[in-house]
Amino acid sequence: MSGLQIVFLIVAVVTLFSGVMVVASRKMMHSALWLILTLLGVAILFATLQAGFFAIVQVLVYIGAISILIIFTLMLTRRVMDDEHPQVIKGWWLPAVMAVILFGLIAGFLATWEDFQVMLNELPADAENLAAFGSALVNPAGYVIPFEVASVLLLAALVGAIYIAVERKEKVG
């Protein structure tokens, strides 16, 4: 077993465990903190796949901005730290069985793929070409429409949040 596999196994176990804790924690603030650990695990998985840009983006955007946004959203709500309702619904075993069946189907289907047994290959140093990614983003034959639509999407999120948070408050108060 190579060092990379050991790292992968540890990171995968930590990521899955913290992902379970996100939904299993009684306190929403704890869920948010567990979510940060889950996102960090995904960032490490990106790094082991030599997708350095996405690992950095994962830390910068998801851990640096989105989890802070989630925590501030929690701080806006009242009495989130004492949730007394039951965490488990009555028919919990039915989704559990269905999830296990679905996982078995997907894993069984993937196992028929001939490259399923191939171990992680280390890519050459120039395999991650950010310049090619950047020119594809603004290439009319590439992804320029999604690129510009992304800015419109961000604009909509910004304007919508400001409308709800700032303008409506003025009308109410």
Add this chain to the structure above:
Amino acid sequence: MLNDWLYVGVFALVSMFLPAAAISIAALLSPKKPNSIKNATYECGMEPVGPAWAQMKVQYYVFTLIFLVFDVEAVLLFPWAVAYKQLPLYAVVEAILFILILLGGLLYAWRKGALEWL
């Protein structure tokens, strides 16, 4: 390339280990004689009044959302900036259009007073 990430991993482990060691050694060695004053929430020497959980201002949310939007903008512009030298003129114009659309959002936020701390 993968070995470069190993350095990051070692630094991350050390930076997690040091505070964990400080906290756990202190917890093991320190004598435990708690009383209600010692267990009170520390608040710069002031006596804490009321519950610790207070509703925060909505400005925190607005500021973080504006930060998130421009964070994502920076991430999307970064590959473009790496490829800047080999790009034709229209590609630069496209990126300027991208920035201008978001500048409209910033102007809206500014105009609506979302950047002011009330």
